[in-house]
Amino acid sequence: MTDLLLKYFRKKQQEVQSEKVYDTQCPFCSMQCKMQLVEQSVVSRKKYTTVGVDNPTSMGRICIKGMNAYQHAIHHERIKYPLLKVDGDFVRISWDEALMIIKERFSKIQAKDGNDALSVYGSASITNEEAYILGKFARVALKTPYIDYNGRLCMSAAATAANQTFGLDRGLTMPLSEIPQTRVIILAGTNIAECQPTIMPYFEKAKENGAYIIAIDPRETATTQIADLHLQVKPGMDAALANGMLKVLIEENLVDHSFIEQRATGFNEVADYVASLSLVEIEDMTGVPLEHIRKAAMKFGSEETGMLFTARGVEQQIDGTAAVRNLLNMIIATGKIGKQYCGYGAITGQGNGQGAREHGQKADQLPGYRSIENEQHREYIASVWGVSKDELPRKGVSAFEMFQKIDEGEIKGMLLMCSNPVVSNPNANFVKRALKKLDFLVAVDLFISETAQYADLILPASSYLEDEGTMTNLEGRVILREASRKCPGEAKHDWQIICDIAKALGKEQYFSYTKPEDIFNELRIASKGGIADYYGITYERIRKEQGVLWPCPTLQHKGTDTVFKTSFAHQDGKAKMTIVTNHSEIPKEKPTKEFPLYLTTGRVVSHYLTGVQTRKSASLAARNFESYLEIHPTTAKKYNIENNCLVSVISKRGSIVVRSKWSEKIRQDTVFVPFHWDDRQNVNMLVGEELDPSCKMPGFKVSAVKVTPV
Numbered sequence: 001m002t003d004l005l006l007k008y009f010r011k012k013q014q015e016v017q018s019e020k021v022y023d024t025q026c027p028f029c030s031m032q033c034k035m036q037l038v039e040q041s042v043v044s045r046k047k048y049t050t051v052g053v054d055n056p057t058s059m060g061r062i063c064i065k066g067m068n069a070y071q072h073a074i075h076h077e078r079i080k081y082p083l084l085k086v087d088g089d090f091v092r093i094s095w096d097e098a099l100m101i102i103k104e105r106f107s108k109i110q111a112k113d114g115n116d117a118l119s120v121y122g123s124a125s126i127t128n129e130e131a132y133i134l135g136k137f138a139r140v141a142l143k144t145p146y147i148d149y150n151g152r153l154c155m156s157a158a159a160t161a162a163n164q165t166f167g168l169d170r171g172l173t174m175p176l177s178e179i180p181q182t183r184v185i186i187l188a189g190t191n192i193a194e195c196q197p198t199i200m201p202y203f204e205k206a207k208e209n210g211a212y213i214i215a216i217d218p219r220e221t222a223t224t225q226i227a228d229l230h231l232q233v234k235p236g237m238d239a240a241l242a243n244g245m246l247k248v249l250i251e252e253n254l255v256d257h258s259f260i261e262q263r264a265t266g267f268n269e270v271a272d273y274v275a276s277l278s279l280v281e282i283e284d285m286t287g288v289p290l291e292h293i294r295k296a297a298m299k300f301g302s303e304e305t306g307m308l309f310t311a312r313g314v315e316q317q318i319d320g321t322a323a324v325r326n327l328l329n330m331i332i333a334t335g336k337i338g339k340q341y342c343g344y345g346a347i348t349g350q351g352n353g354q355g356a357r358e359h360g361q362k363a364d365q366l367p368g369y370r371s372i373e374n375e376q377h378r379e380y381i382a383s384v385w386g387v388s389k390d391e392l393p394r395k396g397v398s399a400f401e402m403f404q405k406i407d408e409g410e411i412k413g414m415l416l417m418c419s420n421p422v423v424s425n426p427n428a429n430f431v432k433r434a435l436k437k438l439d440f441l442v443a444v445d446l447f448i449s450e451t452a453q454y455a456d457l458i459l460p461a462s463s464y465l466e467d468e469g470t471m472t473n474l475e476g477r478v479i480l481r482e483a484s485r486k487c488p489g490e491a492k493h494d495w496q497i498i499c500d501i502a503k504a505l506g507k508e509q510y511f512s513y514t515k516p517e518d519i520f521n522e523l524r525i526a527s528k529g530g531i532a533d534y535y536g537i538t539y540e541r542i543r544k545e546q547g548v549l550w551p552c553p554t555l556q557h558k559g560t561d562t563v564f565k566t567s568f569a570h571q572d573g574k575a576k577m578t579i580v581t582n583h584s585e586i587p588k589e590k591p592t593k594e595f596p597l598y599l600t601t602g603r604v605v606s607h608y609l610t611g612v613q614t615r616k617s618a619s620l621a622a623r624n625f626e627s628y629l630e631i632h633p634t635t636a637k638k639y640n641i642e643n644n645c646l647v648s649v650i651s652k653r654g655s656i657v658v659r660s661k662w663s664e665k666i667r668q669d670t671v672f673v674p675f676h677w678d679d680r681q682n683v684n685m686l687v688g689e690e691l692d693p694s695c696k697m698p699g700f701k702v703s704a705v706k707v708t709p710v
């Protein structure tokens, strides 16, 4: 360093009057990168820097979103006090007043319309402790069956498929650390380069080591760029594509007969079905050249080890469960699971996408991945909670179906925590209409989101810098977010808010926790003996061991890095293969003369979900300050769409206006719009409300639309 530079840095150093360092984890994706926020007071202002902290998953890496996350957390629009809507405006009230109003309004609804008229809508961005007590709150404090959460729109198809095929749903069946050694990788409908950027080095290392990478995506993305073979499938046709690959695998005898015999059922039926199919027809249906289908299958089948990853591209379909199951058929047929350098990964979305789906926020679920319809499970959880089994409600309905119940007048009140359904649910106009019909909506958020605007009461929650608790990352590793920054204004942690409301409703005895660790210790017991067994995991162990992978049934158990080593989780120990037909049972929307194009939706690297947080960050918003329509130039010319111009995108359900972006990276029959924006740019105004019959996932990835210049 030159003298001049040294002098400069010394001067800068002197300007720093004080420095605070806060430990935390990124509030966004399932990598849950560990980080520290360094807050320096410099002469007349505060200066913030985020640094990555080493850990077994992201190894100290952070991405652009994590680096800038603090910008929303310290944003001046953070809500700091409870806000009550009075004549259309929000006015500040005290917590005591807020809790009194909730008690009054909830009790009134219950007295008039019964317990089932209240509902809870939760989130996979809250901690395990919060997800656990939110489920308990719905069943014990409100006594309503109606609780579900945003994870329904996210992981439900992959989770259901894994439960059906393996008998157990843990996001990754193998540790991330084995990726570099595997020989062939399929990335189906996952854009990890933009959505879990700090995972990329695992795949880059695999490539360096000679792995062959196959990507399946209708678009060329930063992820497909690392692939050796890109299958540019027609939206929604993954199940048929998998049938084509299965046909080749079986015809070329690239299947693992001894694995199939010992560890699976249903192979012969699948083999008979795919034998009856024509590859030429599959080529036509999927838009993937026959020789590419063949090559992908040959590569996947002929290597000793291999892995399959899926994400929302395959899963957010009205046949998402079936599509994933057909891809899993390939994993089982080739015996690439339960052994070293092999396995399946449903790339988890939200920060706590795993934990939040294991401990009881889902309509049909009790903690520990137990079933609310199973008598023994009910009995056990009732005993942990100190209530009688018969008092526990039965299963409710899925996230979107709750809005249908509101529309039909059955549900009158809702507690919404950490989600923004006006932007994230399909058929946004319908969701808005339903919300207006509610007698009473309480939203718990960091900001006045597009949905909170419909609320009667908004409660201020704490952010990732302030709220301590455990999260379960994409590997299934339970980790502890140590957070200690002071809450702004009168904001409270979500777990405190749940307890305060329960107390106001006279249910204090079931919710008398003083810190997250108290809740975690109850969760450990509630999960004990369940599928997602956390009993052996403690705060102390997490701190010492940098996280513990579930299942972990005892304090001596070291946690589980690979599942299904010797058997699957079904009663007979076998994986269930199943026939998935080329044509889904419920017909998906297809392009027509009036709506000639496929619309698919998704993400960009700089924004997160409905954008409430990332649109507040100046650095992230600067990268993409508005939505756009990705369209092939040939298609654009056909519909008179110039580059960089405003375009109407119209479906049967509504229309939006976004800016065109010509790109040769997308199929000519398909357009793409990200979903991080609201109002006129809210792409969910176009998406239909058909749901996958087995998991209730909406079809975010296929709609039929037309495009016209504005």
Ligand SMILES: Nc1nc2c(c(=O)[nH]1)N[C@H]1C(S)=C(S)[C@@H](COP(=O)(O)OP(=O)(O)OC[C@H]3O[C@@H](n4cnc5c(=O)[nH]c(N)nc54)[C@H](O)[C@@H]3O)O[C@H]1N2
Pocket (backbone or CB within 6 Å): 029, 030, 065, 154, 188, 189, 190, 191, 192, 194, 195, 196, 216, 217, 218, 219, 221, 233, 234, 235, 236, 237, 238, 311, 312, 313, 314, 348, 349, 350, 600, 601, 602, 603, 604, 605, 606, 607, 608, 609, 610, 701
């Ligand atoms: N930057 C950023 N990162 C995120 C998020 C975010 O909002 N922004 N959200 C987090 C969450 S909650 C989630 S769930 C994950 C989502 O992570 P991903 O599922 O990877 O993200 P998407 O962009 O929704 O979809 C992935 C890809 O699927 C493709 N696709 C669309 N239709 C089809 C199809 O029919 N078949 C196939 N095979 N592919 C298709 C899209 O072109 C897209 O490239 O990301 C997490 N990380």
Ligand SMILES: Nc1nc2c(c(=O)[nH]1)N[C@H]1C(S)=C(S)[C@@H](COP(=O)(O)OP(=O)(O)OC[C@H]3O[C@@H](n4cnc5c(=O)[nH]c(N)nc54)[C@H](O)[C@@H]3O)O[C@H]1N2
Pocket (backbone or CB within 6 Å): 123, 125, 126, 150, 151, 153, 154, 155, 312, 316, 349, 350, 417, 418, 419, 420, 421, 423, 424, 425, 444, 445, 446, 447, 449, 461, 462, 463, 464, 494, 601, 602, 603, 608, 609, 610, 611, 612, 613, 675, 683, 684, 687, 700
């Ligand atoms: N068209 C289309 N739609 C989609 C998808 C798609 O690919 N395409 N993807 C779907 C997927 S995978 C998902 S996960 C959903 C997500 O959908 P949402 O859950 O609706 O999205 P978020 O933006 O995460 O909403 C979180 C809200 O909670 C607030 N918040 C953040 N942190 C906290 C906290 O700690 N406590 C509280 N109380 N509030 C907090 C934020 O300010 C924000 O308003 O969207 C789904 N919708």
Ligand code: SF4
Pocket (backbone or CB within 6 Å): 026, 027, 028, 029, 030, 031, 032, 033, 058, 061, 062, 063, 064, 065, 066, 067, 195, 196, 197, 198, 199
């Ligand atoms: S968005 Fe995901 S990859 Fe990026 S820093 Fe946050 S947790 Fe890590």
Ligand SMILES: [Mo]
Pocket (backbone or CB within 6 Å): 153, 154, 155, 349, 350
């Ligand atoms: Mo998600």
